[in-house]
Amino acid sequence: MQARRLAKRSSMGSRRLSAAAPQVDAVRPPKPESAWRPPRREGSAAALEEEDEDEDVVVEVEEEEEEEEGGLGSAPPALAGHGKGPLRGSLKAANIKREMTFHAFQQEDVKSDISRKLPDQQFLLFTTKEEDLKTAETKKLNRAHEHEKENTRSVCLLEQKRKVVSSNIDVPPARKSLEELDMDKVTAAMVLTSLSTSPLVRSPPVRPNESLNGSWKEGGFVPSSTSSSGYWSWNAPSDQSNPSTPSPPLSADSFKAFRTPSQADDGIDEGEASNLLFDEPIPRKRKNSMKVMFKCLWKNCGKVLSTAAGIQKHIRTIHLGRVGESDYSDGEEDFYYTEIRLNTDSVADGLSSLSPVSPSLASPPSFPTQDTIRPETSCAKSETKVMTPLSRSAPTNLYLVHTDHAYQATPPVNIPGSAKFTPNGSSFSISWQSPPVTFTGIPVSPTHNRAAGSGEQKQTHTVLSSPPRAAFGLRKPRGEGKKCRKVYGMENRDMWCTACRWKKACQRFID
């Protein structure tokens, strides 16, 4: 039973994920099962091995590269700071790239879809002669390189792109099967497409030498340890003898890896990240008639400011004591102020039209197009600027901490360790552009809460600082759909699914 519940929970979580990035789904390869293999991998590997001459050429290049790079090895030349041969590559890389390609484009329909969408220009790359290709691509890459400083994702994509290009150069197109060519085109197409959207991403500069989330490594993404610039990319396995090393899927999860470590730490919202990545507009609009003020929730403070920036600064400096880092925000301040909508023109009408959405979805696709949300003037403007890096679990400018919950009365004096949020009481509710959602707190340890001292029940709440699926109440929200009981009636109880018969969560009509 427990297992079933868990399964259900997890399926909810995945549903949420897929809803967060519907565009990814279109391109996402099938889930990497451990036993799954690209259908044509053996074939392609064999094809590559047949190309002995080409391999020789590549080996030559590789040696040359090592000479110049001083053993930087697989670190991309340009990105390692030398910028000499953006077109350099190795068969190794090409191989890996191809593997990845198979993962990413196993689905033929997806492939053709992408091919269709891409401008012809981007395919020039693969149809011109080698030399022209090199020069043209060099220019292209150099141009793209300009973005690298501020755009880590761009860097990563650029690297992928390079590998694609090199794979095409190392192996003359004439020698490749049509299918392979097509694959490479598509791969490059994908990469170029991603690259073309990359300027939208405003990532903080890469911070070198920062540790990374372990889970990313597990997923196949590992930082390039040989790189001196803190840059990281697809990890090329050091031994080519292991061709079956599963390459990471290009799923939304993988794209997380394009975030810089600092982003990971700062907790830029996943939903937002996917927004940025997939060109989805971020909802920043608000009802026109609404006057929004921001009230500090700190004990005995209650300061009200008109801008989020102001209140954040206030909290940061006055309450959190962060004088020196006024520009830096880890979003903690989010929790200590609330929006006050002064207009009686309630949000309810706007809220009612929307179904509850996981807080992790920073931008349900319907948000920006809602009629009830109108662009606002000065307030929204400043908010847009300041809130963006802060919004994490919910669009900050859309949520409203209810002013009657216990947490508000007693904001934590300070936040120990990594605890981001320590509301008082066992539950609190948050509402944004949807009916209020009540979160039931999951106490880390009831006894610990008691022991928090000073008579206050302290509780580390993970709703806003970690994936909220873990924080959705202890009880599963009641299913809306008709269950066996309703469908078949009490008299046909024998027609119910077993779960319903046993008064368990219905398995036939799963919500």
Add this chain to the structure above:
DNA sequence: CGTGCCGGGGT
């Protein structure tokens, strides 16, 4: 109050 279903108990 009807319903969904969790938690727990019995076999």
Add this chain to the structure above:
DNA sequence: ACCCCGGCACG
């Protein structure tokens, strides 16, 4: 594992 049911939360 299968079955049942008290009890609770939700609408």
